[in-house]
Amino acid sequence: MSDEPRPAAPPARGTRRWWSANIPVPTGRAAGLLAVAGLAVLAAPAPLPGVVVVGVVLLLVAVDGWRAPAPWRVGLARDLPAVVPLDATASVGWTLRNPLDRALRVALADELAPSLGASDRRVQITVPPTGRVHATASLTPTRRGTFRPTAVTMRVEGPWGLAVRQAERSLPGRLEVHPSFRSREAALLRLRRARILDQGLRSVRGRGGGTEFEALREYVQGDEVRHVDWAATARAGHPVVRTYRAERNQRVVVLLDTGRVVAGLVDGVPRLDHGMDATLALATVATRLGDRIGMIAFGARVQQVIAPRRDAGQLRRLSGAMHQLEPELAESGYRDAFRETLARFRRRALLVVVTELAAEAVQETLLPALPLVTREHAVVVASVRDPAVAALCAGPVHRAGDAYRAAAAIAVHAERERAAARLRGAGAVVVDALPGQLPGDLVDVYLDVKARGLL
Amino acid sequence: MSASRRSRRWPWLVAAAASLVVVAVLSAPASDVPYAPDGVGPDGLRGVVDLLRSVDVEVVVSLDPPGDAATRVFVPVDRLGTDRREALLAWVRDGGTLIVAGTTSPLHDLVGVDDPLGGFGTTERELACDPDGLVGPVEQVAQPAWNGLQVPAEADGSCGEIDDGIAWLVVRSEDQGKIVAIGSPDVFVNARLGRADNAVLAAALLGPAPGDRLVVVPRPPVGEGDTSLLDLVAPRVWQAGLVLLVALLVGLIARARRFGPPVPESLPPVLPASELAVSVGELLQRAGDRDTAARRLRADARRRTARALGLAVDLDAEDLAVLAARRTGTDARLTLTALTDTPVPDDQTLVGIARAVHVLGSRLTPGTGDHDLR
Structure with a gap:
């Protein structure tokens, strides 16, 4: 629902803005009219003095500019979505109200940043007499962040289209571009699989099987004999098995690294964004399985802390917290991040450190700090692998x-493998996967940790 | 309208305008030429010619001087060459009467003074004189610019005093003949012939009596005298050019005002993550460190081969090469090249090693050439 289009207060008389809006500017049509007049001078049977012709046309331009209404008299409202996911398409709308009893031709130029990928930053609209018109343009953002367009430049044409008056209208707005959740399908697929296992439709214990008693049901072929409840079987007169579900209310904390090591582009997207995608996938599955998930984003220092929660709004909170994060050109402070984690979250949790397996960073910073958290928590280190490096390794020569x-x-690859091996040796589970596979692999590890009762 | 449709339309508009210009130039009537004896436009002299003919004055348009001294010659605009001027002056010296207009003509050899306020509307001025009976009963004439001529001491007379020693009309003798110099020919053009006593002056000065003859000297053909190719361009083309120039300026003004300010954006650094591997590779190449490059390629190939064949990673390289050749059906020379550390004398050898490693890798994992990164 868009706001009511309102006129604006005129600028102070005599100021630069006032003069700028009051001095009419000729249009291309005025230039065209002059060109036609020039040709008429050329082809007319009787000689026409050029100075007179130019004077007449310029007089018409002046009159047309004088008849054009001041831009601040035209009602204007902008309809900007509050949140748009990266790579998704939304629309921005402008509503105009004509204060005159004749049609008005208005052009708008909105202060939309190039990264918002607007199909049209400038629009031209004809507003009927005393009527309203709504125009839209699509937005396909190419960068995360908060965008704050503050003004719209409005250009109002005179009735003959020979002159325009132009002014900037203050129209503050705010649009958040949240990280892309490309792995949504992969996350939902794993969630369904986990629920199927959780509900005991398949007897084979696997990921998501859980250890928390849930209910009794009739034995079906394939159920493990150890799950048969003999007392219930005796009472019922036919085999009855116990079903289990995954434990709920467990905690997952994502430690999202925003240091220099995650600034590089992998598949055209910063490593940080791949980490965010994996975080959202993990949050989707964890919250729907009843676990609490939180996040600590850190670079050289801790930047954002989202307390673990399990309600449906947590995904939005995480997305909102991540949307403004950008890689810092600084060394990641793992030790400070781990201390913050220990201070805030005393209960055992699955700590997922989303970072990059850069050999020096791992050797000099992450490995020394890791013992701080491996004693209390289950630790997973997740990183996205660069397919371009793999292509260099195996490409034709x-x-x-x-x-x-x-x-x-x-x-480079060997160093990465050595870093991963050292992390495994220090007690962490390492997930090092290609961009499209990282979220799924990370969710698999989470489900596996749950199923093995490590939390 | 989309930008592409607009851009497609432009060439057609330009072509149409150019065609119109060409047609207009080609069809422009010659009568547009100022002070032309046959000019019917405001600046033409056709009115004077018709006036004189109506009072039985024989008017001839010619660049050559007449054969007799009784005929008068009128030069409204002196664009003549030296030869023609000399011929005219010779005819004057033999007793002819030459009426020449303009302040800069060498024919009258007088110093001209242009009217600084000329062109701002037509004004009338009293002549009140009749030197040698040439001007007749003229009281006032009207014209837009009162350009004057310095009156020399030996002048026979002058009319229309503009300033001290400066007059609009000066008469002086040249041997047996006379030269009548006037400040400008605007007084005789079609647009002003009916104003004040302009027609009376024309009749008195150029054809005082029925049966007289007058030679009007037109502008010489292009290429002769002071004429140039620009004289081929009709005045209306200049006028149209002026209007089109203003149209261009207006168009530039219309485009010049920015519609909405540019939106600045501070973007995060953009650097492919693989840049490190590429840069290290280029440094190796620049340093010519073939041995290090080959050692890395072979060590990785040995590790992958041993894993794929289920052998110990620290197996002797030659043994591994023999086993790999046997189990994968690869040429033993190729596996030896790929797996054993032999000297690398040049880049071509290094390329051979890399290719051997690549082939061996594809044999170990048929159907893919992918590097095993797991």
């Missing part, structure tokens, strides 16, 4: 440069 690059990529 045509020139010497290809061979050198392959050798360098292999070294």
Whole structure:
């Protein structure tokens, strides 16, 4: 629902803005009229003095500009969505109200940042006499963050279209572009699988099977014999098994690294955004399975803390907290982040450190800090692997440069593997997966940790 | 209307305008030329010619001087060359009467003074003189610019005094003939012939009696005298050009005002994560460190081969190469190249090693050339 279009207060008389709006500017149509007049001078049977012709046209331009209403008299409202996910498409709308009893041609230029991917930042609208018109444009943001368009430039044409009056109208707005949740389908697929297992429709114990007693039901072929409730079987006269569900109200805390190591682009997207996608996938599954999930975002210092919750709004809270995060060009402070975690969350939890397996960072900062949390919590280190490096390792070799690059990529990859091995040795579970697979793999690990009763 | 449709329309508009200009230029009547004896426009002299003919004055348009001294010659605009001027002056010296208009003509050899307020409307001025009976009963004439001529001491007479020693009309003798110099020919143009006593002056000065002859000297053909190619362009084309120039300026003004300010944005750094591997590879190449590159390629190939074949990772490289060749059906020379550390004398050898590693990798994982990163 858009706001009521309202006129604006005129600028103070004699100010630069006032003059700017009151001096009419000729349009392309005025130039066209002059060009036609020039051709008429050329082709007229009787000579026409050029100065007189120019004077007449310029007089018409002045009269047209004088007849154009001041831009602040036209009612204007902007309809901006509050939240748009990255890569999704939304629409921005403008509503105009004509104060005159004749049609009005108005052009608008909104202060929409290029990253918002507006189909039209400038629109031209004809508003009927004393009527309202609504125009829209689509937005396809290409960058996360908070955008605050503050003004709209309005250009009002005179009745003959020979002159315009232009002024800037203050119209503050706010739009949050939240991280993309590309792995939603993968998360929902794993959630369904977990629920199927949770409900005991399949007897094979697997991920999401759980250990918390839920109900009794009739034995079906494939159920484990150890799940048979003999007392209930004796009472019922036929085999009855106990079903279990995954434990609920457990805690998951995502430690999202925003340091320099996550600034690089993988598949055209910063590593940080891949981490956010995985965080959202984990949050989707965890909250729907009844667990509490929270987040600590940290770079050199802790930036954001979202307390673990399990209600449906937690996904939105996490998304809202993440949307303004940008990679810092600073070393990640794992130790401070872990201390903050220990201070805030004393109950055992699954700590998911979403970072990059950069050899130096792991060796010098993460590994020394890891013992702080591995004693109290189950720790998973998640990282996105760069397919471009894999392509360099295994790509065809045509020139010497290809061979050198392959050798360098292999070294980078080997260092990464060594870093992962050291983390595993320190008691962490490492998830190192390609961009499209990271969220699913991370959710699998979470379900596995739950199923194994490690929380 | 989309920008592409507008851009498609532009060439047609330009072509149409250009065609119109060409047609207009080609069809422009010659009578537009100012002070032309046949000019019917406001600045033409057709009115004077018709007036004189109506009082039985024979008017001839010619660049050559007449054969007799009784005929008068009128030069409304002196664009003549030296030869023609000399011919005219020779005819004057033999007793002819030359009426020449304009302040800069070498024919009268007088110093001209242009009217600084000329062009701002037509004004009338009293002549009140009749030197040598050339002007007749003229009281006032009307014209837009009162350009004057310095009156020399030897002048026979002058009319229409503008300032001290400066007059609009000066008469002086040249041997047996006379030269009548006037400040401008505007007094005789079609638009002003009916004003004040302009027609009377024309009749008295150019054809005082029925049966007289007058030669009007037109502008010489292009290329002769002071004429140039620009004289081919009709005045209406200049006028139209002026209007079109203003149209262009207006168009530029219309486009110049920015519609909405630019929206600044501070963007995060953009650097592919694989840049490190690429840069290290380029440094290796620049340093010519083939041995390090080959060692890395082979070590990785040995690790992957041993894993794929279920062998110990620390197995001797030559043994591993023999086993790999046997189990994958690969040429033993290729597996030896890929897996054993031999010297790398040049880049071509390094390329061969990398290719051997690549082939071996594809044999170990048929159907893919992917590097095993798991």
